[in-house]
Amino acid sequence: MKINELIDSHSELTDTSSNRSAVVLMTRIRLARNLRKHPFPGWAKDAQKREIREQCMQAVAALPQMKRGLAIPVESLDELQKQILVERHLISRELCHSKTGSGIIINKDQSCVVMVNEEDHLRIQVLRVGFQFKKVWATINTLDSDLEEHLDYAFSPKLGYLSACPTNLGTGMRASAMMHLPALVISAQMEKVVRAVGQLGMVVRGLFGEGSDASGSIFQISNQTTLGESEEQIIKHLHGVLTTIVDQELNARAKLLETDPKKIYDKIGRAYGILQNGYLLNSGEAMNLLSLIRLGIDLGVYADTQRGLIDRLFIECQPGHVQHAAKGAFEPGQRDVLRAERLRTEFAKMPPPDFSNTTN
Amino acid sequence: MANPLKCDLCVQPATVHLTQIVNNKIHKVDLCEACAQAKGVTDPSGFSLADLLLKSSLNPEPTGDIRCESCGFTQQDFKKTGRFGCPSCYNFFGSFLEPMLDTMHNGIAHTGKIPQRAQERKTIDERLNQLETDLNLAIKAERYEDAARFRDELSQARQTAGPKPL
Numbered sequence: 001m002k003i004n005e006l007i008d009s010h011s012e013l014t015d016t017s018s019n020r021s022a023v024v025l026m027t028r029i030r031l032a033r034n035l036r037k038h039p040f041p042g043w044a045k046d047a048q049k050r051e052i053r054e055q056c057m058q059a060v061a062a063l064p065q066m067k068r069g070l071a072i073p074v075e076s077l078d079e080l081q082k083q084i085l086v087e088r089h090l091i092s093r094e095l096c097h098s099k100t101g102s103g104i105i106i107n108k109d110q111s112c113v114v115m116v117n118e119e120d121h122l123r124i125q126v127l128r129v130g131f132q133f134k135k136v137w138a139t140i141n142t143l144d145s146d147l148e149e150h151l152d153y154a155f156s157p158k159l160g161y162l163s164a165c166p167t168n169l170g171t172g173m174r175a176s177a178m179m180h181l182p183a184l185v186i187s188a189q190m191e192k193v194v195r196a197v198g199q200l201g202m203v204v205r206g207l208f209g210e211g212s213d214a215s216g217s218i219f220q221i222s223n224q225t226t227l228g229e230s231e232e233q234i235i236k237h238l239h240g241v242l243t244t245i246v247d248q249e250l251n252a253r254a255k256l257l258e259t260d261p262k263k264i265y266d267k268i269g270r271a272y273g274i275l276q277n278g279y280l281l282n283s284g285e286a287m288n289l290l291s292l293i294r295l296g297i298d299l300g301v302y303a304d305t306q307r308g309l310i311d312r313l314f315i316e317c318q319p320g321h322v323q324h325a326a327k328g329a330f331e332p333g334q335r336d337v338l339r340a341e342r343l344r345t346e347f348a349k350m351p352p353p354d355f356s357n358t359t360n
Numbered sequence: 361m362a363n364p365l366k367c368d369l370c371v372q373p374a375t376v377h378l379t380q381i382v383n384n385k386i387h388k389v390d391l392c393e394a395c396a397q398a399k400g401v402t403d404p405s406g407f408s409l410a411d412l413l414l415k416s417s418l419n420p421e422p423t424g425d426i427r428c429e430s431c432g433f434t435q436q437d438f439k440k441t442g443r444f445g446c447p448s449c450y451n452f453f454g455s456f457l458e459p460m461l462d463t464m465h466n467g468i469a470h471t472g473k474i475p476q477r478a479q480e481r482k483t484i485d486e487r488l489n490q491l492e493t494d495l496n497l498a499i500k501a502e503r504y505e506d507a508a509r510f511r512d513e514l515s516q517a518r519q520t521a522g523p524k525p526l
Contacts, residue, residue: 160470228467
């Protein structure tokens with residue numbers, strides 16, 4: 001598969017009609033793995049990195065799970081293509097900055113990705129829409145075991161899988177869920193949640209990971225520690241914390257509807273008006289408006305059939321996707337025009353809000 | 361005690377012995393008077409053993425220059441990047457890593473997945489080697505019945521071993 005075919009084909013995240021989950025948008029697990037006899041990517045010479053890449057990419061691409069996917073060195077992608085992959089949560093920003101010797105393997109439906117020579121030799125990632133840790137863990141566990149048949153992993157019985165950074169030692173696993181928490185944001189409870197989650201050994205980040213903002217009320221919540229507990233224990237613990245947050249969000253929604261329904265209806269209704277009629281929308285504003293529409297769907301204001309569209313627009317209104325759709329490089333100001341145009345077209349087709357039978 | 365304890369940070373005899381519980385784990389340090397003064401151990405209000413452990417281990421002066429013999433990565437490099445050079449670094453930096461792991465993680469020992477197939481592969485390889493040796497010995501000794509049996513076992517074992525690594 002070629003990169004442009006991949007970008008234009010349906011992906012796990014942009015084809016989310018199967019997602020029935022009101023709060024959890026996506027589940028993701030990544031594993032950090034390294035080869036035993038080679039220096040980590042940050043310390044390896046360019047020639048060594050290329051050798052490692054060849055060995056890893058050959059082994060990964062041979063897996064039946066990755067068949068008919070894309071396998072490509074990072075340096076042969078242009079900036080826009082890399083940005084699109086970042087916006088789809090397939091690769092990290094760190095990998096984009098890699099000058100030489102890094103690679104990417106993505107499977108056909110874009111649910112499994114392996115980054116080669118990012119911080120570690122291998123970063124294996126599996127993602128699925130909705131709240132599906134069991135399924136995602138089963139998939140990635142098999143993928144990892146299959147890969148290990150062909151690659152000699154660096155492993156210590158005491159410290160587990162050895163990683164470039166000691167924060168990833170042990171399981172090398174980061175499990176995360178992307179959550180849509182508009183009611184907790186509106187009712188100013190997010191700070192409290194972030195603090196509580198931190199005390200439970202989990203981390204809250206914005207939509208695009210470390211350092212990104214939380215536009216669209218979307219947060220990524222993941223485990224902080226990787227050593228000392230088994231993968232199943234970490235996932236179970238995280239699952240428990242996430243379930244509590246889902247409950248908190250649903251409670252906050254109920255409370256908003258009970259105490260001041262007009263305030264929330266106003267926000268949801270205005271979002272529709274702006275998306276249908278705006279001419280300049282930056283990505284932050286677009287995300288926040290789409291977030292309100294998604295909340296409206298959860299509350300029964302808009303039809304549930306629109307959910308797939310909104311989840312897709314969350315990704316397609318990002319700067320890289322906007323430029324790709326318009327087939328060129330555009331300045332932020334021009335992108336805002338293009339984004340608003342796309343959203344006007346989509347929302348012209350969407351039936352108006354109906355506040356008569358809101359549910360929670 | 362036959363030999364008086366030496367200070368953890370220099371070579372003077374230790375006269376200050378401190379025990380502190382951090383994250384439910386007991387940590388002990390033994391310091392000479394000068395180092396204890398310098399590290400502020402005598403000022404109970406502003407002292408944390410965890411800080412001391414972390415700082416003393418991250419500080420290259422007292423422990424000298426740990427260097428990974430496999431890739432040449434030094435403690436200074438770690439201080440700069442926060443990452444190690446190669447998997448073998450963990451063999452050389454163990455002593456200063458452990459206190460860090462304790463604050464970083466939920467324990468200091470791995471209890472999760474073990475690369476199962478690597479272990480199986482090792483066992484199978486060992487068995488294949490054994491059978492090959494047995495077969496050669498039997499042929500040399502002209503024990504042909506035994507040799508035939510070893511040959512069959514070997515081909516069966518090779519089949520179950522599956523594809524070799526790339």
